């Protein structure tokens with residue numbers, strides 16, 4: 604790459620870099636990780652930059668934070684192309700692709716207000732089966748309601 608066209612984004616010392624996020628999804632990724640910016644750790648967000656693999660992509664860099672298995676599953680749902688890089692002392696010590704699991708348990712809410720998972724008395728833990736990955740389709744195990752990406756965006760307060 605010629606230096607003229609290079610994009611300068613600081614490297615991080617310790618933390619996680621979520622790369623190859625589909626363009627425009629970085630805010631959603633931050634939302635589902637519960638990151639508001641008020642936590643105090645350094646966060647870098649890059650949107651709509653050139654990518655050889657994807658055309659354009661977003662990148663999220665989070666200093667001093669790791670991702671749980673549940674968080675990785677949520678990231679996979681909205682950013683199935685993402686690569687997760689674990690950084691220690693400026694070096695990439697681990698790099699892996701996210702993978703959409705077959706079942707998503709307890710992380711999302713069914714949009715059907717009458718669903719047993721939304722009853723106040725004896726709430727049942729939500730459970731969705733991934734029936735399509737592209738485009739994303741999740742079906743509620745209890746009421747059969749189909750959910751797609753836009754439902755996840757709404758759940759996290761976007762769209």
Ligand code: CTP
Pocket residue numbers: 613614615616620622662664686688690692693694695698
């Ligand atoms: N990165 C960072 N801080 C570091 C090390 C890496 O922010 N201390 C970022 C890089 O900017 C890049 C990502 O982590 O966005 C992955 O780094 P690296 O594996 O060095 O880059 P590539 O080889 O380009 O990655 P890939 O092959 O996955 O595209």
Ligand code: ZN
Pocket residue numbers: 713714715718719720743744745746747748
């Ligand atoms: Zn349901």
